[in-house]
Amino acid sequence: MSFAEQVASTAAMRAVFAPRASVQAMLDVEAALARAGAAAGFLSEDAAGAIAGACDAQGIDIEQLVLDAARAGTPVIPLVKWLREKVPGHEKSVHIGGTSQDVIDTGLVLQIQAGVSLLLADLAMMAEGAAALARAHKDTKMLARTLLQAAMPTIFGLKAAMWLNAVQDARMFLAEAAYDAMKVQCGGAAGTRDALGGQERVFVEAFAAALKLPAALPWQTSRGPLVRLASAIGVAVGVAGKIGTDIALMMQSEIAEVAEPAAPGRGGSSAMAHKRNPTLSIAARAAAVRVPGLVATLLAAQDQELERAAGAWQAEAAVWPALMLAASGGLAPMAEALGGLEAFPRAMEKNLASVSDSAIPEAVAGMIKTSLEDYERAKTGSDKN
Numbered sequence: 001m002s003f004a005e006q007v008a009s010t011a012a013m014r015a016v017f018a019p020r021a022s023v024q025a026m027l028d029v030e031a032a033l034a035r036a037g038a039a040a041g042f043l044s045e046d047a048a049g050a051i052a053g054a055c056d057a058q059g060i061d062i063e064q065l066v067l068d069a070a071r072a073g074t075p076v077i078p079l080v081k082w083l084r085e086k087v088p089g090h091e092k093s094v095h096i097g098g099t100s101q102d103v104i105d106t107g108l109v110l111q112i113q114a115g116v117s118l119l120l121a122d123l124a125m126m127a128e129g130a131a132a133l134a135r136a137h138k139d140t141k142m143l144a145r146t147l148l149q150a151a152m153p154t155i156f157g158l159k160a161a162m163w164l165n166a167v168q169d170a171r172m173f174l175a176e177a178a179y180d181a182m183k184v185q186c187g188g189a190a191g192t193r194d195a196l197g198g199q200e201r202v203f204v205e206a207f208a209a210a211l212k213l214p215a216a217l218p219w220q221t222s223r224g225p226l227v228r229l230a231s232a233i234g235v236a237v238g239v240a241g242k243i244g245t246d247i248a249l250m251m252q253s254e255i256a257e258v259a260e261p262a263a264p265g266r267g268g269s270s271a272m273a274h275k276r277n278p279t280l281s282i283a284a285r286a287a288a289v290r291v292p293g294l295v296a297t298l299l300a301a302q303d304q305e306l307e308r309a310a311g312a313w314q315a316e317a318a319v320w321p322a323l324m325l326a327a328s329g330g331l332a333p334m335a336e337a338l339g340g341l342e343a344f345p346r347a348m349e350k351n352l353a354s355v356s357d358s359a360i361p362e363a364v365a366g367m368i369k370t371s372l373e374d375y376e377r378a379k380t381g382s383d384k385n
Contacts, residue, residue, distance in 0.1 A: 005325055008286065013328035016114045017321040019062050025107035026079060027055035032106075032210035033098045039206035040199035043093040051094055054086035076100035097195050097203055098186070101220055101308065105185035108320060109213065112229070115324040116178045122331035123171045123236060126243075129338025130167055131375050133160035138368050141360060142257065142348035148249075150354045155364050156257075156343060161371035163243050163338070168378060170236040177232035181225035184208045187218025190307045221304035221313070227295075230320075233327050234295040240334040241288025244281035247337060251278045256347045261340025280337035287330025294323040 006014060015021060031052035038048035060082060068078035077100070084091040095103075137157040144154035186204050187193060193200045208215035219225070250257040260280050297319045301312040352358055 005322065008283070008290075009325035009329040010118070010332045012118050013115055013325055016111055016118070017324055019066075020057050020060070022107070022111065022321075023060055023062065023065065023075070023079065024057035025110045026076065026103050027057055027083070028110060028211065029098070029103045029106045030080070030083060030095065031055040032207050033095060033102075034093065035210040036203045036207035037093065037096045040097070040196065040203040042096050042197075042199070042203075043090075047087075047090040047093040050087045050090050051083070054083060059086075074100045074104070076103045079103075097188070097207075099189050101313070102185050102187060104317070105220075106211065106213070108317075109182055109184070110211065112226075112320065112324065113178070113182050113213075115328070116174065116182075116229075116233075119233065119236065119324075119327055119331055120171065120175060120178075122328070122335045123167055123174065125335035126240070126331065126338050127164055127167045127171065127375065129335065129341065130160050130164035130243075131372060133157070133338065133341060133343070134164055134368055134372055137343055137345075138365070140343065140345045140348060141352055141358065143352045143354065150351075152355060153352060153358050153360050155360060155368065156345075156348060157368045158364050159246070161368045163246075164371055164375055166239045166242070168375060170232070170239045174229075174232040174236050177225070177229040181229040183214045183216035183219075183225075184211060185216075185219060187220055191218040191220050193218070220307055221309055223298075223302050223304065223313075223316075226316075227298050227302055230295045230298045230323060233323060234291050237284075237287050237291045237327050237330045240284040240330045243334055243338070244278070244284035244288070244330075247341065248278040248281040248285070251276075251281070255351060257344055257351065259342045259344070260337050261342070280333040283333040284330045284337070287326045290326045291323065291330070294319050294326065298323075 034043065034048040034051035037043045038045050060079075065075060065078055065082070069075035072078055080095045084094045087094060134157045137160060138155065140156040141153055142156045142159070144151045184204070184207060186207055188195050193204075196203050204215045247258060247260065249255065251259060259276065260278055262276075298316060301309075301315050301319075304312045
């Protein structure tokens with residue numbers, strides 16, 4: 001990944017989508033194929049154990065694998081060749097029951113699953129931060145602005161409650177989409193499971209169990225669930241970007257109603273020492289600008305030919321890591337921003353003086369209360385599950 005991509009993401013997500021991690025995910029699939037083959041009687045337990053034991057990406061020359069994959073058109077061909085060399089006497093048992101797309105798609109699912117867990121954790125932190133602000137500022141008056149102009153009085157706690165609602169909606173959408181999309185790919189050369197010889201149910205169930213993923217029918221050119229997941233990620237990042245926009249506007253020197261949490265080396269200017277820049281919000285907004293284009297590519301790639309795509313499927317390979325890296329680079333900073341956001345009620349009161357009527361609508365308190373109650377119910381339900 002480029003220097004800019006590394007800067008605009010998090011260490012945890014970079015680890016999930018590092019080149020060696022991608023290779024390890026595919027090797028985990030090869031190990032699961034071996035375990036499934038043994039369960040279906042296609043190879044011995046000894047062979048399966050030897051193959052699974054050899055599926056360690058630490059010994060692979062990644063740069064050479066990249067070169068070989070470019071020549072072969074897929075990384076699986078040179079990867080399987082490497083794996084066969086690691087299990088003398090069991091070479092013919094490697095890769096039984098699978099094809100390149102099974103390995104690549106299922107390996108990608110494993111990585112996405114790990115990445116989505118990080119995103120959901122960030123969203124949970126965002127929700128907790130917004131809820132804390134709503135509780136703490138349920139009586140803090142401020143100026144509401146529409147079309148960037150002074151409008152009427154409101155409560156900062158209501159603004160935080162609206163942030164909370166948006167984050168909770170995004171969390172639910174992402175969790176549901178991930179549940180639908182995280183499943184094994186096991187179709188064989190053309191989605192017919194021709195190599196499984198009547199043992200397809202045993203094989204697929206064992207394959208899925210080895211990877212702790214749901215079994216599923218082949219989905220080689222049916223990419224809808226993955227695209228829905230990508231869209232859910234886009235929505236979540238969009239929510240982070242919207243909150244970041246609000247914070248950045250409220251941090252303007254002339255408004256000065258909030259400030260992001262301070263940290264050594266954060267928010268300064270190389271040329272203007274007096275500045276305190278909304279660095280975390282900027283990161284969230286930058287991600288919100290990048291992510292829609294990546295999601296759009298995955299939407300476009302749904303149009304795939306017959307039983308195996310010639311170009312559209314391959315286009316996804318570089319997009320998913322970029323999407324997950326960008327998403328993490330937007331959500332994690334916003335989780336930190338909301339968790340430590342500092343509000344300045346005096347500045348809010350001063351800015352409110354620009355409108356003559358400072359009465360707060362009666363409905364505001366009830367909306368804040370409802371938002372927090374909904375959040376607590378959702379948390380309780382999540383804890384029980």
